Amino acid sequence: MISQKCQYALRAVFELARQAGQGPVKIGRIAEAQAIPVRFLEAILNQLKQGGFVNSRRGQEGGYFLVHDAGKLTVGQVIRFFEGPIGPVGCTDGKNKPRCPLWGSCVFLxxxxxxxxxxxxxxxxxxFTDLLEQEKALTSAGCKIKSR
Amino acid sequence: MISQKCQYALRAVFELARQAGQGPVKIGRIAEAQAIPVRFLEAILNQLKQGGFVNSRRGQEGGYFLVHDAGKLTVGQVIRFFEGPIGPVGCTDGKNKPRCPLWGSCVFLxxxxxxxxxxxxxxxxxxFTDLLEQEKALTSAGCKIKSR
DNA sequence: CGCATTGTCTACTATGTCAATTGACTACGT
DNA sequence: ACGTAGTCAATTGACATAGTAGACAATGCG
Known part of the structure; x- marks a missing residue:
């Protein structure tokens, strides 16, 4: 299961990708556009920054922006950064982690x-470029945003 | 992520499949063979019984056994029973559950x-028949059980 | 300079879930 | 009737998650 926090992170990155090239995006704008609690988003953007995904500028016209091109950035990279190794159970890592007592004989592995x-x-x-295209497809065909 | 409890449940069912046709299997035997805390397993088997996966007999020669054939029973059925709908996020159910505020415009959906x-x-x-075959393959080839 | 705006940092606290334990109870077979 | 084994409900402790709060630091404009 993907945690709420990680979903917020993905949405935040997506929003930054959408507004790329228009200068830094304010934290409040991201929060509003993607329905994320502002103060919580703050912590998330902080982590994203330390992970090298985004960077920021302070002051009057400050805000956040993507470090890399949206086309080079995959959802998988962000998820792994927040959730660790992808997989349904913990014991598939092999090398490092706490091996279960059935190691080597586990038929489920x-x-x-x-x-x-x-x-x-x-x-x-x-x-994230793929996702931007996805959005175009959503808004062009008579979708639920307009009809409701 | 699959919870520990669900993994125990799968292992318990697997053990029952392995010993099918030899009469009821005692809770202690399952626990030992699959490295599951006995008293915890108790609660798990109880749930499995209520879900119609296993049945039990009390008394001296009591124990648990599968209700259906191991070949008809899939891992998916057990997982869904313990974990609910399969999927990385909660919002893919569509109909019933708490819709997120972005419903209809979520590019990640x-x-x-x-x-x-x-x-x-x-x-x-x-x-579970597939898993039994998997086990045969594991024990025949010079596997880690013997070599360590 | 001085002030408002905006990001940065650290700590804190509810809330909930998971894993496991406990103890008392009930049925079955000999 | 006795022991073995399954049944049930409640509780505990640990831990992660989601969200909050307040003080602090940098930037840019007048």
Whole structure:
């Protein structure tokens, strides 16, 4: 399961991608556009900054902006940064982590690995540019935003 | 993420599948074979019983056993029973649940759905008979159980 | 300079879920 | 009737998550 925090992070990055090239985006604008509690978003953007995803400018015309091109940035990178290794269980990492007492004889391992790989394929194959196109498709066809 | 409890449940069902046809299996045997805390397993088997997956017999020669054939029972069924709908986020259910404020305009929705579908495909395509075969493959080839 | 605007940092606190434990109870077979 | 084994409800402790609060630092404009 993707945590709320991580979903907020993805939405924030998406918003920055959408407004790229128009100078820094204020934290309040992001919060409003993506329905994120402002003060919480603050902490999230901070983490994103330390992770090298975004950068910021202070002062009057300050705000946040993406460091890299939206086309180079995948959803998978952001998720891994917030949630750690992708996968349905903790024991598929192999090397480092707390091995369960059944290591080597666990019949489920193969299945967990296949699932993890399937998930990663989708996440790593989705860039934020892809999402921007997705949005265009949403707003052009008579979608729910207008009809409601 | 699959909870520990759900993993225990899967292992318990697997153990029952392995010992099918030999009469009821005692709770202690399952716990030992699959490294599950006995008293916790108790609660799990209880849930499994209420879900119609297993049944039990009391008394001297009592124990648990599968209700249905292991070949008809998929991992997906058990997981859904313990974890609810499969998927990386809560908002893909559509109909019933707490809609997020971005409903209809969320660009991530498509991605979440593709991930959920990929996961479900694996889980629903894996029966406990498949896992039994998996075990055979594990123990035949010079595997880690023997070599360590 | 001095002030408002905006980001930065640290700490705190509810809330909830998960994993596991406990103890008392009930049925079955011999 | 006795022991074995399953049944049930309630509680606990640990931990992560979601969100809050307040003081602080940099920037730019008049």
């Amino acid at each position: 193969g299945m967990w690995e296949r699932v993890g790989q399937a998930i990663a394929e989708v996440y790593d194959g989705t860039t | 498509g991605m979440w759905e593709r991930v959920g579908q990929a996961i479900a495909e694996v889980y629903d395509g894996t029966t």
